[in-house]
Amino acid sequence: MSETSGEAGGTPGERISDAEHAIMEVLWDRHPLSAAEVCDEVCETRGWSMPTVKTLLSRLVGKGALATEPAGRKFLYSPLIERSDYVGGESRRLVDRLFGGRAASLFAHLAESEALTDEDLGEIERLLKEMRK
Amino acid sequence: MSETSGEAGGTPGERISDAEHAIMEVLWDRHPLSAAEVCDEVCETRGWSMPTVKTLLSRLVGKGALATEPAGRKFLYSPLIERSDYVGGESRRLVDRLFGGRAASLFAHLAESEALTDEDLGEIERLLKEMRK
DNA sequence: TCGGTGTGTCTACAGGTGTAATCGGAGAGG
DNA sequence: CCTCTCCGATTACACCTGTAGACACACCGA
Numbered sequence: 497m498s499e500t501s502g503e504a505g506g507t508p509g510e511r512i513s514d515a516e517h518a519i520m521e522v523l524w525d526r527h528p529l530s531a532a533e534v535c536d537e538v539c540e541t542r543g544w545s546m547p548t549v550k551t552l553l554s555r556l557v558g559k560g561a562l563a564t565e566p567a568g569r570k571f572l573y574s575p576l577i578e579r580s581d582y583v584g585g586e587s588r589r590l591v592d593r594l595f596g597g598r599a600a601s602l603f604a605h606l607a608e609s610e611a612l613t614d615e616d617l618g619e620i621e622r623l624l625k626e627m628r629k
Numbered sequence: 630m631s632e633t634s635g636e637a638g639g640t641p642g643e644r645i646s647d648a649e650h651a652i653m654e655v656l657w658d659r660h661p662l663s664a665a666e667v668c669d670e671v672c673e674t675r676g677w678s679m680p681t682v683k684t685l686l687s688r689l690v691g692k693g694a695l696a697t698e699p700a701g702r703k704f705l706y707s708p709l710i711e712r713s714d715y716v717g718g719e720s721r722r723l724v725d726r727l728f729g730g731r732a733a734s735l736f737a738h739l740a741e742s743e744a745l746t747d748e749d750l751g752e753i754e755r756l757l758k759e760m761r762k
Numbered sequence: 763t764c765g766g767t768g769t770g771t772c773t774a775c776a777g778g779t780g781t782a783a784t785c786g787g788a789g790a791g792g
Numbered sequence: 793c794c795t796c797t798c799c800g801a802t803t804a805c806a807c808c809t810g811t812a813g814a815c816a817c818a819c820c821g822a
Binding site: 514517580583584586587588590591593594595598599600602603604605606607609611612613615616617619620621623624627628 | 647650713716717719720721723724726727728731732733735736737738739740741742744745746748749750752753754756757760761
């Protein structure tokens with residue numbers, strides 16, 4: 497595996513869990529944010545309480561996925577890893593695990609299971625044309 | 630725990646974990662197999678021991694993902710759920726979680742991150758053409 | 763200066779997962 | 793018939809995850 501970093505303290509590359517991912521989404525969308533602000537974004541939708549958010553934030557900091565920046569008496573959190581890196585990693589993991597690394601197989605499967613809308617198809621076609629140039 | 634009647638598929642949709650998935654792959658490829666045969670297929674590659682395989686098999690049976698069929702004094706295991714169902718579910722989960730349900734976004738991401746080989750592109754193009762018919 | 767309010771850290775705990783040792787019963791061999 | 797062996801089932805245990813309470817401390821306002 498291409499793990500670009502070494503390890504120690506806040507090593508990036510630690511696995512981000514599902515609940516943690518929800519937190520990351522908020523911070524990818526807008527950052528830096530305080531714990532309270534993050535809670536404002538997710539506590540209602542996910543039914544979480546403040547302590548839960550704080551735990552998740554701490555774990556993410558521990559995993560090296562978030563940076564903390566002292567602002568006044570509180571901390572502001574910002575992502576340390578790129579959303580596209582995470583998304584890419586997860587996508588690749590899925591493709592590897594389920595389709596033997598063949599992205600075309602994933603596509604074929606989505607196509608067969610009619611998970612692709614006309615809109616999807618149109619856009620993919622467009623992208624494809626663009627790449628072929 | 631009281632299984633009064635022979636009802637095994639009563640809890641479909643139970644989450645299949647990563648290690649369990651490896652077992653499923655073996656059985657999707659070839660079935661029915663005994664525990665020993667499954668172990669032959671995965672124990673070396675994954676560094677598992679027989680007890681581990683048996684535990685995973687039991688859990689899968691418990692989850693309603695495998696059926697057991699007594700053959701002589703041993704049991705033979707067969708998948709109860711289709712590989713395509715599992716794969717489809719996992720794919721959709723990923724697309725939902727990471728791309729807001731838009732499969733085109735997944736494709737775009739794979740394209741951008743150059744995870745698509747020329748071969749992939751060719752095949753996707755072909756599939757696309759076929760669907761458009 | 764003193765208390766309240768907000769913030770991060772520590773602790774907790776149930777359920778799932780990875781991994782494996784051990785037990786108990788059903789045949790196989792002597 | 794008795795023992796050995798093989799196999800599934802049971803039990804074990806550490807770690808991760810989801811969820812949350814309790815605690816300590818710093819600052820703002822009175």
